[in-house]
Amino acid sequence: MxxxxxxxxxxxxxxxxxxxxxxxxxxxxxxxxxxxxxxxxxxxxxxxxxxxxxDVQMTYYGSRDKTALEKSIDASMRGYFATDNDYNATKEWLADGASEKDWDSDIKPIFDKSCSTCHSSGAQVAGVTTETYSDVSNYLAQDTxxxxxxxxxxxxxxxxxxxxxxxxxxxxxxxxxxxxxxxxxxxxxxxxxxxxxxxxxxxxxxxxxxxxxxxxxxxxxxxxxxxxxxxxxxxxxxxxx
Ligand code: HEC
Structure with missing residues (x-):
């Protein structure tokens, strides 16, 4: 043979x-x-x-000093924010503990504008939804x-x-x-x-x-x-x- x-x-x-x-x-x-x-x-x-x-470390081990949401908006999702101000406001909200009370007034409008084309409950690109606080809170745990x-x-x-x-x-x-x-x-x-x-x-x-x-x-x-x-x-x- x-x-x-x-x-x-x-x-x-x-x-x-x-x-x-x-x-x-x-x-x-x-x-x-x-x-x-x-x-x-x-x-x-x-x-x-x-x-x-x-890149490899962050992908497999994770950025353990960040939440999954912060990691994604600092990386591949960064470009989807309509303005730098929107990005900065989201970063501030995360730094302040990502509380639910500021979600509706400050952050939801930003996400509705920048993210929901892909992450609406209908589209759910990559299985991710960013419509409500409870959707987003799935990504507020430590990134592992x-x-x-x-x-x-x-x-x-x-x-x-x-x-x-x-x-x-x-x-x-x-x-x-x-x-x-x-x-x-x-x-x-x-x-x-x-x-x-x-x-x-x-x-x-x-x-x-x-x-x-x-x-x-x-x-x-x-x-x-x-x-x-x-x-x-x-x-x-x-x-x-
Ligand atoms: C054009 C479509 C599109 C838009 C707009 C978009 N995303 Fe994504 N998102 C994706 C895709 C595709 C993935 C999966 C692949 C990846 O992580 O690059 C993803 C993944 C994610 C993840 C999961 C990352 C993980 O580690 O599991 C989060 C969180 C996320 N996006 C948040 C956002 C936020 C917040 C915005 C708005 C600022 C946004 N996305 C805008 C397409 C999009």
Missing amino acids: FWNDTKPLRTLQTGPKIALSLFLILAGFGYLLGFFNILLHYQMVDGKAGLSLK GKSIGRLVQVSHTHVLATAPLIFILVLILFMTSFPMKFKSAAAIFSMSAVFLDIGSWWLAKLAPGFAVLVMIGGMCLGLSFGLLALAPLYEMWLKKK
């Missing part, structure tokens, strides 16, 4: 070679899309452009980052998506004529990268120091995808017979 030194990849006819190459390119492209999704989504968590360790439920959800989809894809790529790598030691090392590294990538999210939820593992895990997975997609392409199209 694939593990033998039969070198079927080099001897492939043009049709299957093109089909296989398209798959490899798609897989690499899929990874890049995932990467840009992360970049777009998480770089503004700390309010500054560019993905940083702080990604919830366990959400972590289970993303871990489950990521394991089921990346594990089979990496496995198929590894099988293809084993069909190349690279040395067995290199292929085995690349295979073991890539499979471990999936563990590290997903496991690191859970560790980063436990303690902010582990956020660096999220970065390392992501890089290892990127390296794996790059290697697994490029090595067979190189063998099929560039390597001298």
Whole structure:
């Protein structure tokens, strides 16, 4: 089978070679899309452009000195305020303890104007409603980052998506004529990268120091995808017979 030194990849006819190459390119492209999704989504968590360790810490462990509402309005929801005054008034209200007595007069009009296009009880974008004080009070507790439920959800989809894809790529790598030691090392590294990538999210939820593992895990997975997609392409199209 694939593990033998039969070198079927080099001897492939043009049709299957093109089909296989398209798959490899798609897989690499899929990874890049995932990467840009992360970049777009998480770089503004700390309010500054560019993905940083702080973004990762705030996402998984949370900003424990803030409420979830304050974290969101300092980050991705910041731009939805109609004016800076509205934003400042909300910040003041939060700093003063976010009392219910000032909600109707001061804050509700701001939220109705700036937030309810997405967070009305009808639309409920991202499951969030900001119409009444009791809606909003759900987000007035200490921000503890990604919830366990959400972590289970993303871990489950990521394991089921990346594990089979990496496995198929590894099988293809084993069909190349690279040395067995290199292929085995690349295979073991890539499979471990999936563990590290997903496991690191859970560790980063436990303690902010582990956020660096999220970065390392992501890089290892990127390296794996790059290697697994490029090595067979190189063998099929560039390597001298
Ligand atoms: C154009 C649509 C849109 C508008 C307007 C909008 N939001 Fe959001 N909101 C979202 C989306 C999408 C998410 C989920 C993804 C995210 O967190 O970026 C979200 C998430 C949230 C969350 C949950 C964050 C968390 O950590 O779970 C809160 C709280 C929130 N918004 C508050 C607000 C407030 C307050 C405003 C008004 C200043 C506002 N949003 C305006 C689309 C919107």
